[in-house]
Amino acid sequence: MTQKETELLAERLQKLQKIKAQGVDPYPAKAQRTHLIGEVLGKFEDYERQKKQMKLVGRLRAMRSHGKIIFSDLEDESGKIQVAFKAEELGQKSFALLELLDTGDFLGVAGGVFKTKTGEKTLLAKDLSLLAKSLRALPEKFHGLKDMETRLRRRYLDMVVNAEVREMLRRKNVFWQTIRNFLAAEGFLEVQTPVLENVPGGADAEPFVTHHNALDRDFYLRISLELPLKRLLVGGFDRVFEIGRLFRNEGIDREHLQEYDDMEFYWAYADHEQGMALAEKMFKLVARNIAGSFKTSFAGRELNWGGDWAKVDYFTVLQKETGIDLNSHLTVDDLKKHADRMSIVYDKTFGRGRLIDAIFKKTVREKLIQPCFLVGHPLEISPLSKSDLKNPRKVLRFQILAAGTELGNGWSELNDPLDQRKRFEEQMKLRAAGDREAQMLDEDFVEALEYGMPPAVGFGMSERLFAVLMDKSIRETVIFPPMKEESAKEGKSKITKIAVAVINKGAGMKFWEELNTIAHLNAAFGAREGRKLLYQDEIGTKDGKRIKLNIQHAIMIKSANSSQIIQKLSDSAKHDGLEVSEFIKEMIATTDDKKVIERTKNKNRKDVEYLGVLVFGRKSLVESLTKDLPLYG
Helix, strand or coil, X not given: CCHHHHHHHHHHHHHHHHHHHCCCXXXXXXXXXXXXXXXXXXXXXXXXXXCCCEEEEEEEEXXXXXXXXXXXXXXXXXXXXXXXXXXXHHCHHHHHHHHHCCCCCEEEEEEEEEECCCCCEEEEEEEEXXXXXXXXXXXXCCCCCCCHHHHHHCHHHHHHHCHHHHHHHHHHHHHHHHHHHHHHHCCCEECCCCCEECCCCCCCCCCCEEEECCCCEEEEECCCCHHHHHHHHHCCCCEXXXXXXXXXXXXXXXXXXXXXXXXXXXXXXXXXHHHHHHHHHHHHHHHHHHHCCCEEEXXXXXXXXXXXXXXXXXXXXXXXXXXXCCCCCCCHHHHHHHHHHCCCCCCCCCCHHHHHHHHHHHHCHHHCCCCEEEECXXXXXXXXXXXXXXXXXXXXXXXXEECCEEEEEEEEECCCHHHHHHHHHHHHHHHHCCCCCCCCCCHHHHHHXXXXXXXXXXXXXXXXXXXXXXXXXXXXXXXXXXXXXXXXXXXXXXXXXXXXEEEEHHHCCCHHHHHHHHHHHHHHHHHHHHHHCCCCCEEECCCCCEEECCCCCEEEEEEECCHHHHHHHHHHHXXXXXXXXXXXXXXXXXXXXXXXXXXXXXXXXHHCCEEEEEEEEEHHHHHHHHCCCCECC
């Protein structure tokens, strides 16, 4: 807070005390309103002629004193109107209250309307009530809230200052309602499926992990709506869709957020051609409802959503732009050489599909500006799509592209359980090689397919389309986007955290058992915290090699003399909201989880021997809980 902001806060706090001293409640529970300001402005001449009395509420946006009369601007969600305050109309007590008001306060005013000599539509206040005292000064529109990071961090102020932001968010409601109404009119049933999943599936993305305390197990936040919705087709529904929140633990840029809204529909007994026709019809309706026409602009380029969309063949356009023939037998090494030739960055764990995708995005996709369909994708990047019988290297898939980015993705759904299992297993090999975004084998989904799923088309799209229609980055179109901590440096946490592992020395473990306990605790801890834990700087050696430094959070090992001490520490840490990993004697005796469950379910907690615990979180809290425990040794 700046010096000026501190002084303004102190001044408003003094006014607050004076208001209370006058017996006025600065934060009443109820407000009286008979009309919206927008309604009054729209019917102003009628209300003026009728001498209609009304009660308005809103935020005080400006005050202008002209001797015995004070003019102000009052604003609610529907509009803004000038209010005139006169002592003879209000009475001296209420008029005196005006001296203690500031812009940003919420007021209730009552009276009738008139026009000033300059033609300004105005309400003459005959009654005034304070509804909420603002303690912080609002930023000025043109000087106080320019920086985009500040605007997104304090989005509520961005909305107060910039009416166009509020209008954009209203349009976003129109965006989703258009999609919802369109699909309902086409006979689709809207459903809601779980956010927490046993196995994340339906997309190539790294998931978030969360812990379910009641079930004492980890779940994934969903990265796609696909697999649960396709289970509904197995269950007998023909047309279903869902609009819901997805979570992908990936980077943030103009097109990507880690948390965003998505829509997917699934249509039994239809194919990808029918899916394309329906998606195009829906996109055109959305564009018209949001922009008022089929023409919009993005990054200085005009987009035309009307007319027939072109179909671009993946294999053909990639060969034209890069010389790469996907119909030939290309090895991983071949593709890496092509990527190196074009200076395209890739991870060493990438397989054929990921390499093809990386090359395509950097050489072709960014050149596709007008709305079009990309079709004929390679099998390797489409593990859930039905194969094209005309060319087994391709699948029956389509993507909607515009402005150089993907705006929708659909395909004829793979419903062969044997083929699906094989493709999942290929994805699991990629995960084993280090590809964290490769899809996992979902046994339950494969089992559902084994009961039979009809031929179907599926399609998904996200709020990225809205961002393109509004010519903004996706962060700007989200109400409260996730932000870095204000004082955080890249990759570092503002809050100092520490992990402390505590070993039960009283358990009489052998040295290897103690090491095994430490290893399990740290492995569980690392798996729970994921990449945010593993941020590492690098240092270089004289011969050009790189050495990873320690992870950003300190890890210490201490010891305790009994299982009871460790149990108490675990309970206290959980109570304080710290991350906790536990290791008991049954876990060192067997790696079979079923046997661990069988051996512990008939024991009371106090009879379970704890071999160790690891607690992680705010340094001050962890140190306070473990300060009396000696270092391990």
